[in-house]
Amino acid sequence: MSQGEKVWASSFTRxxxxxxxxxxxxxxxxxxxxxDPFRDHSRVPRLEELLTAFxxxxxxxxxxxxxxxxxxxxxSESEFTLRRNREAFDWVDLIxxxxxxxxxxxxxxxxxxxxxxxxxxxxxxxxxxxxxxGEAATFRAAAKxxxxxxxxxxxxxxxxDKIAAAAKGNLWWQLYPRRSLDDSKALLDTAQANGAxxxxxxxxxxxxYYERSLHDRNLSGGRVSxxxxxxxxxxxxxxxxxxAWYSWSYFDQIRPMVKxxxxxxxxxxxxGAVKCVEQGLDxxxxxxxxxxxxxxxxxxxxxxxxxVDAVKGRIPVLVDSGFRRGSDVLKALGLGAKAxxxxxxxRWGLAAFGAEGVQRTLEILQQxxxxxxxxxxxxxxxxxxxxxxxxxxx
Amino acid sequence: xxxxxxxxxxxxxxxxxxxxxxxxxxxxxxEGRITPLSELVNVSEFELMAKRKLSAAxxxxxxxxxxxxxxxxxxxxxxxxxxxxxxxxTELFGQSMFAPILAGPxxxxxxxxxxxxxxxxxxxxxxxxxxxxxxxTSHSIEKIMAQAKGPLWYQVFPDAGEIERAxxxxxxxxxxxxxxxRNPRKPDWPAIDRMRKGIAVPVVLKGVTTPAxxxxxxxxxxxxxxxxxxxxxxxxxxxxxLPPxADAVHGRIPVLVDGGFRRGxxxxxxxxxxxxxxxxxxxxLWGLAGYGADGVQAVMEMLQTELARNMIMIGAxxxxxxxxxxxxxxx
Numbered sequence: 001m002s003q004g005e006k007v008w009a010s011s012f013t014r015x016x017x018x019x020x021x022x023x024x025x026x027x028x029x030x031x032x033x034x035x036d037p038f039r040d041h042s043r044v045p046r047l048e049e050l051l052t053a054f055x056x057x058x059x060x061x062x063x064x065x066x067x068x069x070x071x072x073x074x075x076s077e078s079e080f081t082l083r084r085n086r087e088a089f090d091w092v093d094l095i096x097x098x099x100x101x102x103x104x105x106x107x108x109x110x111x112x113x114x115x116x117x118x119x120x121x122x123x124x125x126x127x128x129x130x131x132x133x134g135e136a137a138t139f140r141a142a143a144k145x146x147x148x149x150x151x152x153x154x155x156x157x158x159x160x161d162k163i164a165a166a167a168k169g170n171l172w173w174q175l176y177p178r179r180s181l182d183d184s185k186a187l188l189d190t191a192q193a194n195g196a197x198x199x200x201x202x203x204x205x206x207x208x209y210y211e212r213s214l215h216d217r218n219l220s221g222g223r224v225s226x227x228x229x230x231x232x233x234x235x236x237x238x239x240x241x242x243x244a245w246y247s248w249s250y251f252d253q254i255r256p257m258v259k260x261x262x263x264x265x266x267x268x269x270x271x272g273a274v275k276c277v278e279q280g281l282d283x284x285x286x287x288x289x290x291x292x293x294x295x296x297x298x299x300x301x302x303x304x305x306x307x308v309d310a311v312k313g314r315i316p317v318l319v320d321s322g323f324r325r326g327s328d329v330l331k332a333l334g335l336g337a338k339a340x341x342x343x344x345x346x347r348w349g350l351a352a353f354g355a356e357g358v359q360r361t362l363e364i365l366q367q368x369x370x371x372x373x374x375x376x377x378x379x380x381x382x383x384x385x386x387x388x389x390x391x392x393x394x
Numbered sequence: 395x396x397x398x399x400x401x402x403x404x405x406x407x408x409x410x411x412x413x414x415x416x417x418x419x420x421x422x423x424x425e426g427r428i429t430p431l432s433e434l435v436n437v438s439e440f441e442l443m444a445k446r447k448l449s450a451a452x453x454x455x456x457x458x459x460x461x462x463x464x465x466x467x468x469x470x471x472x473x474x475x476x477x478x479x480x481x482x483x484t485e486l487f488g489q490s491m492f493a494p495i496l497a498g499p500x501x502x503x504x505x506x507x508x509x510x511x512x513x514x515x516x517x518x519x520x521x522x523x524x525x526x527x528x529x530x531t532s533h534s535i536e537k538i539m540a541q542a543k544g545p546l547w548y549q550v551f552p553d554a555g556e557i558e559r560a561x562x563x564x565x566x567x568x569x570x571x572x573x574x575x576r577n578p579r580k581p582d583w584p585a586i587d588r589m590r591k592g593i594a595v596p597v598v599l600k601g602v603t604t605p606a607x608x609x610x611x612x613x614x615x616x617x618x619x620x621x622x623x624x625x626x627x628x629x630x631x632x633x634x635x636l637p638p639x640a641d642a643v644h645g646r647i648p649v650l651v652d653g654g655f656r657r658g659x660x661x662x663x664x665x666x667x668x669x670x671x672x673x674x675x676x677x678x679l680w681g682l683a684g685y686g687a688d689g690v691q692a693v694m695e696m697l698q699t700e701l702a703r704n705m706i707m708i709g710a711x712x713x714x715x716x717x718x719x720x721x722x723x724x725x
Contacts, residue, residue, distance in 0.1 A: 012407030020410030207703040211435040237702035272473040294707035298468040
């Protein structure tokens with residue numbers, strides 16, 4: 001064999017070399033980076049194509065950064081309560097009357113406010129994360145969707161006056177208790193000066209923990225330790241105790257600062273509800289913070305009946321956590337709730353299509369509720385009672 | 395023909411070899427690579443890391459959890475309770491523990507990590523947690539004890555051959571002797587009594603699975619029990635057996651429990667149902683497998699912190715403030 005033939009026989013063939021190159025390119029992460037392997041992004045649907053609130057979630061996912069999507073989606077720790085909130089709707093059946101209702105009236109009165117539907121926007125933080133117009137867009141949409149009441153979060157990304165100026169509508173305001181009464185008063189004064197028609201004080205979520213958020217911050221380049229950051233006044237068990245001071249007497253202290261109805265949000269037991277009545281509160285919101293407070297709390301739906309029974313009609317009982325459908329709302333009304341608050345649903349609308357998306361999600365649920373009432377033969381909210389529902393909570 | 399000549403064939407060959415050998419092209423993570431410790435956010439993630447570190451055969455001995463019964467409970471908290479002075483410390487057999495969570499006994503830990511029990515004890519005591527040392531260790535008890543900054547417990551089986559080891563461990567300073575029942579369905583009481591003879595420290599019986607056995611243990615003068623079950627899926631979980639056993643014991647001696655605890659909320663549930671403390675065994679081993687002593691410390695601290703956080707949210711400033719009404723068990 002000649003020298004040249006030896007080289008030829010022992011060296012790479014062009015075919016092998018090209019194959020190697022092709023496998024390298026095929027396996028290269030640079031190529032994978034061009035597409036999200038978990039989802040086909042080839043097309044985002046138009047607003048008109050979305051028929052249920054659920055339809056908005058994947059669009060929201062596609063349109064905002066992963067961190068913003070996850071902030072809306074996650075629950076605390078194992079997310080047991082987050083899942084249970086949705087499961088619970090399968091444990092309640094709606095029982096129709098023999099005759100459908102021809103005309104449905106969904107109006108009601110809540111703490112001196114006239115509502116076209118018993119549906120409100122629950123307080124949730126940081127709307128500019130989802131859309132540049134933030135809470136201003138949410139409020140404008142709420143006002144357009146039959147003057148839906150919006151509860152503005154204490155952690156809103158826009159100041160209350162900017163939000164209030166965005167539309168003519170109904171605003172409530174939510175407060176995280178502040179240890180300093182001066183701070184509490186300053187916040188409550190600002191909210192009421194800007195037209196808040198009710199104050200909602202959150203009493204849960206003293207020490208919640210979101211694992212998805214920690215993962216996301218690692219993904220986005222920030223270095224996050226599971227141990228507490230320095231200077232945060234950690235106790236020996238490395239937990240923040242900045243909200244551990246909460247006590248019922250706080251309501252006595254802030255009562256003189258609140259000229260409008262005051263509600264407590266985060267009630268999850270009958271005892272807690274009775275305590276709220278004794279504190280002279282004007283209403284309660286049964287809530288597990290959408291599965292973002294303590295994990296392994298029950299779903300709000302399963303504790304709603306005992307709470308309604310304990311309150312005995314003395315103050316209105318509102319509820320949130322997991323509502324996605326008009327029929328979900330109707331189930332809560334059947335169990336005795338006066339109204340339902342939506343947290344994630346309008347957030348998906350906002351992330352997907354801005355103000356128009358929020359308006360559409362609200363209108364979808366309003367329409368679904370009216371349809372469900374008609375189907376069940378309940379023409380008015382007053383005609384809804386427990387005979388509408390059969391429960392088999394697990 | 396000049397061998398150094400650059401041919402198209404040679405060029406492509408070199409390029410192909412370079413590309414194929416490049417680390418950029420390696421898809422996925424190489425075997426044995428694990429996430430930096432500071433990025434792990436819960437105990438279950440340590441299990442995934444242990445899986446990457448260990449051979450399949452070794453991992454199988456410490457894999458998995460039976461948490462089914464813990465998943466059928468919901469909390470019933472007290473709202474608006476001031477818990478600023480949160481304190482988890484627990485008095486057990488005359489010792490004050492930082493938190494009611496112990497690292498349970500496991501044999502031959504060198505198969506998990508080179509440091510074995512040395513890393514386990516160093517990590518757990520850095521987290522101010524008591525470790526229960528198995529009588530089957532990879533290192534001498536003297537070397538293990540030298541790593542501890544706090545009290546250690548010692549675990550034996552009620553066999554004649556173990557009596558000497560138990561006495562030696564107590565002599566070296568182990569504060570509590572844990573005697574593990576060989577067959578939880580039929581404890582050999584005379585053998586257990588023989589084991590206790592001449593032991594000056596409290597003796598805790600591990601492997602109690604029925605209220606009747608708990609009653610016998612109290613009557614025979616055992617100082618504490620650990621509700622524990624390695625009987626397999628057909629027997630009720632130790633978590634499920636805890637309430638009737640705690641009721642039967644009725645506070646006469648401390649009741650501890652182990653088996654499947656992976657979350658602060660799991661531990662909180664056991665404390666509500668009457669346990670004085672909880673042993674976790676696999677979780678610190680997962681930590682040890684991935685990160686040695688640092689991993690053990692991180693796991694124990696994570697569970698303490700999760701428990702603390704949930705104590706605040708359930709409205710209990712100390713474990714004594716927990717009551718049965720704070721937990722609802724679902725069928």
